[in-house]
Amino acid sequence: MKHQVTIIDIARQLNISKSTVSRALTGHPRVKEATRRAVLDLAGQLDYQRNMLAINLSSSRSKTIGIIVPEFVTSFFPIVIMGAQEVASESGYTVLICQSNETYEAEVANAKVMLANRVDGVLVSLTRETKNFEHLAMFTRKAIPLVLFNRVCYDIEVPKVVVNDYEGAFNATEHLILTGKKRIAHLAGPQSLYISRKRLEGYKDALRKYNLPADDELVISYDLDLGKARMYVKHLLDQPQPPDALFAVNDPTALEALLLIKERGLSIPDQIAVVGFSNDYGSSLIEPGLTTIAQPTREIGRVAAQLLLEQTNTDASTWKPVTRVLKTELLIRGSSVQGASK
Amino acid sequence: MKHQVTIIDIARQLNISKSTVSRALTGHPRVKEATRRAVLDLAGQLDYQRNMLAINLSSSRSKTIGIIVPEFVTSFFPIVIMGAQEVASESGYTVLICQSNETYEAEVANAKVMLANRVDGVLVSLTRETKNFEHLAMFTRKAIPLVLFNRVCYDIEVPKVVVNDYEGAFNATEHLILTGKKRIAHLAGPQSLYISRKRLEGYKDALRKYNLPADDELVISYDLDLGKARMYVKHLLDQPQPPDALFAVNDPTALEALLLIKERGLSIPDQIAVVGFSNDYGSSLIEPGLTTIAQPTREIGRVAAQLLLEQTNTDASTWKPVTRVLKTELLIRGSSVQGASK
DNA sequence: CCATTTTGTGGGAACGCTCCCACAATTGGT
DNA sequence: ACCAATTGTGGGAGCGTTCCCACAAAATGG
Numbered sequence: 001m002k003h004q005v006t007i008i009d010i011a012r013q014l015n016i017s018k019s020t021v022s023r024a025l026t027g028h029p030r031v032k033e034a035t036r037r038a039v040l041d042l043a044g045q046l047d048y049q050r051n052m053l054a055i056n057l058s059s060s061r062s063k064t065i066g067i068i069v070p071e072f073v074t075s076f077f078p079i080v081i082m083g084a085q086e087v088a089s090e091s092g093y094t095v096l097i098c099q100s101n102e103t104y105e106a107e108v109a110n111a112k113v114m115l116a117n118r119v120d121g122v123l124v125s126l127t128r129e130t131k132n133f134e135h136l137a138m139f140t141r142k143a144i145p146l147v148l149f150n151r152v153c154y155d156i157e158v159p160k161v162v163v164n165d166y167e168g169a170f171n172a173t174e175h176l177i178l179t180g181k182k183r184i185a186h187l188a189g190p191q192s193l194y195i196s197r198k199r200l201e202g203y204k205d206a207l208r209k210y211n212l213p214a215d216d217e218l219v220i221s222y223d224l225d226l227g228k229a230r231m232y233v234k235h236l237l238d239q240p241q242p243p244d245a246l247f248a249v250n251d252p253t254a255l256e257a258l259l260l261i262k263e264r265g266l267s268i269p270d271q272i273a274v275v276g277f278s279n280d281y282g283s284s285l286i287e288p289g290l291t292t293i294a295q296p297t298r299e300i301g302r303v304a305a306q307l308l309l310e311q312t313n314t315d316a317s318t319w320k321p322v323t324r325v326l327k328t329e330l331l332i333r334g335s336s337v338q339g340a341s342k
Numbered sequence: 343m344k345h346q347v348t349i350i351d352i353a354r355q356l357n358i359s360k361s362t363v364s365r366a367l368t369g370h371p372r373v374k375e376a377t378r379r380a381v382l383d384l385a386g387q388l389d390y391q392r393n394m395l396a397i398n399l400s401s402s403r404s405k406t407i408g409i410i411v412p413e414f415v416t417s418f419f420p421i422v423i424m425g426a427q428e429v430a431s432e433s434g435y436t437v438l439i440c441q442s443n444e445t446y447e448a449e450v451a452n453a454k455v456m457l458a459n460r461v462d463g464v465l466v467s468l469t470r471e472t473k474n475f476e477h478l479a480m481f482t483r484k485a486i487p488l489v490l491f492n493r494v495c496y497d498i499e500v501p502k503v504v505v506n507d508y509e510g511a512f513n514a515t516e517h518l519i520l521t522g523k524k525r526i527a528h529l530a531g532p533q534s535l536y537i538s539r540k541r542l543e544g545y546k547d548a549l550r551k552y553n554l555p556a557d558d559e560l561v562i563s564y565d566l567d568l569g570k571a572r573m574y575v576k577h578l579l580d581q582p583q584p585p586d587a588l589f590a591v592n593d594p595t596a597l598e599a600l601l602l603i604k605e606r607g608l609s610i611p612d613q614i615a616v617v618g619f620s621n622d623y624g625s626s627l628i629e630p631g632l633t634t635i636a637q638p639t640r641e642i643g644r645v646a647a648q649l650l651l652e653q654t655n656t657d658a659s660t661w662k663p664v665t666r667v668l669k670t671e672l673l674i675r676g677s678s679v680q681g682a683s684k
Numbered sequence: 685c686c687a688t689t690t691t692g693t694g695g696g697a698a699c700g701c702t703c704c705c706a707c708a709a710t711t712g713g714t
Numbered sequence: 715a716c717c718a719a720t721t722g723t724g725g726g727a728g729c730g731t732t733c734c735c736a737c738a739a740a741a742t743g744g
Contacts, residue, residue, distance in 0.1 A: 348699095394701095
């Protein structure tokens with residue numbers, strides 16, 4: 001292993017102290033211009049790279065924020081991460097990303113990694129399994145800012161970034177009703193997730209507003225394991241009185257549904273209309289295009305990171321568990337309205 | 343800021359030295375079982391979290407591998423990252439992810455972040471702009487293992503993980519020829535990327551093998567900026583003798599082409615067939631399905647990480663710049679053969 | 685021109701850990 | 715019972731920084 005260039009090497013060569021080198025490098029004002037120049041020049045020549053490990057240890061902050069997401073398969077989380085990363089790097093923060101693979105154990109393990117790496121803050125979106133929040137409470141207890149996004153819970157008092165899931169779901173359902181649908185099914189997410197519950201509520205309230213019966217047979221909650229989506233859609237379609245529309249908890253689920261429906265040769269949207277949630281990549285590719293509730297994915301990441309950085313710079317006692325609700329938008333495509341634009 | 347629990351706290355409370363606590367915590371064999379128990383118990387009680395910053399500084403290794411990818415938008419890189427992460431975490435490594443946004447500047451900046459964080463190794467896929475490799479040579483010079491994947495270059499001698507781009511492109515083109523196509527266009531990537539050159543070669547050699555003329559008008563190299571793809575496809579289609587098939591450098595490009603072709607109402611694959619490269623998410627959703635060269639995306643990440651970890655454990659002098667070539671597979675869908683399965 | 689402030693520099697503790705060296709305590713073989 | 719090997723523990727240097735304190739040199743002001 002080759003010797004790493006340190007500030008001491010620079011100090012020795014210039015016959016000055018390491019304190020001065022450190023000051024020159026960090027832009028401390030009390031350094032003679034000539035000295036600063038010399039240090040910077042030599043640092044460049046020697047390929048000096050500041051050792052963040054040492055800096056972080058010394059300053060007990062890592063200038064790193066952690067992000068824990070449940071999965072990486074759908075395009076949603078990567079894009080959120082991009083947004084968060086943009087904001088973080090503007091403020092000189094790097095980002096440590098972990099994915100929990102939708103399991104509680106991995107999420108807890110990831111939380112420990114964050115703690116061990118002394119991140120200055122954490123952005124978390126829960127797995128579908130997470131029901132215990134002790135590992136998250138730990139962050140707060142250790143005065144490490146935490147912001148939840150997308151898959152949030154209300155069991156701990158921290159800032160959250162969500163979209164208006166209730167309204168989005170309401171609008172999606174209302175849209176289906178207004179196109180004349182009477183038996184609207186809902187393939188919901190796990191009720192352990194707040195986000196799933198809200199979407200279900202929006203769906204139900206829309207039905208209520210238009211005096212449509214809420215048939216329990218038409219609502220299925222599933223664990224978001226895409227492999228199973230098909231099965232549940234089948235179950236819905238095979239009922240004695242099949243639905244004439246389907247509102248799915250997210251786009252990947254809706255796309256699975258659309259594929260199955262196409263295989264069966266049902267006409268879309270006449271015999272059955274489909275609406276998703278999120279406007280993922282792929283939703284505009286399929287034919288007919290998937291009507292969906294578009295959410296500002298990248299913006300979710302940006303706002304979450306902003307909220308987090310605000311906290312890192314202030315005392316823990318001033319933290320307020322604000323919930324930032326971003327707007328969604330109904331995007332009408334062919335899966336709900338014949339010949340709708342893309 | 344609350345006081346962080348350290349091994350010294352534990353040592354004091356148990357009336358032993360910090361050395362012993364350290365040994366108990368790290369599983370050193372020379373610790374009495376009773377002592378180990380006591381330490382572990384107390385550590386649990388106090389919510390002790392080992393400080394990786396200190397550990398890394400002390401041991402001058404971070405147990406972290408860095409990954410630099412050009413973008414996050416297509417599903418390709420997130421999936422590669424998943425694969426790499428799997429392998430890394432099996433060996434107790436965490437992963438630091440940076441994306442370069444397809445710009446050379448960001449790539450260089452990211453390389454510095456990696457260096458500053460003293461990663462034990464780096465996985466890199468180049469941006470479309472990268473023509474200077476000084477920032478990468480730096481890793482080798484500092485004896486930090488580096489593995490290139492997907493977007494590789496041969497200007498520096500390091501291990502690489504690629505797929506058989508030449509063969510894949512050859513097979514794609516041959517497939518089009520065998521379905522009777524005569525004027526096959528190729529929308530290529532930037533020739534600065536080795537991967538693009540190889541795919542172009544494969545395309546050309548296939549034409550040659552079947553004695554088809556290589557018409558320069560039918561080959562366009564572009565910078566992979568998807569926003570421009572449409573324009574180039576238009577250009578190809580608007581020629582006096584338009585092509586009867588298109589082989590695109592990657593799936594997102596092919597999908598853009600497919601969309602434009604559909605808009606124009608040309609019949610696919612009769613009037614024009616399309617083949618992509620990669621089998622991204624979305625390629626099976628579009629109609630007709632996109633014929634493509636499937637690559638083992640997740641496996642690319644796994645193999646790259648394995649190659650990297652092999653290096654981290656051995657002396658720099660023994661490193662061999664092996665190139666691991668993974669296999670691709672021609673996936674025939676409706677965009678090249680009428681009614682082909684999905 | 686001397687007292688006072690400002691500017692530039694050096695010395696060294698601290699951050700929390702690992703790991704080498706020294707040494708005490710225990711064990712084992714004869 | 716005695717010396718050697720083994721086991722368990724403590725002490726302290728070192729990792730590469732930052733940052734506080736001390737202090738010399740230069741600038742400022744009446």
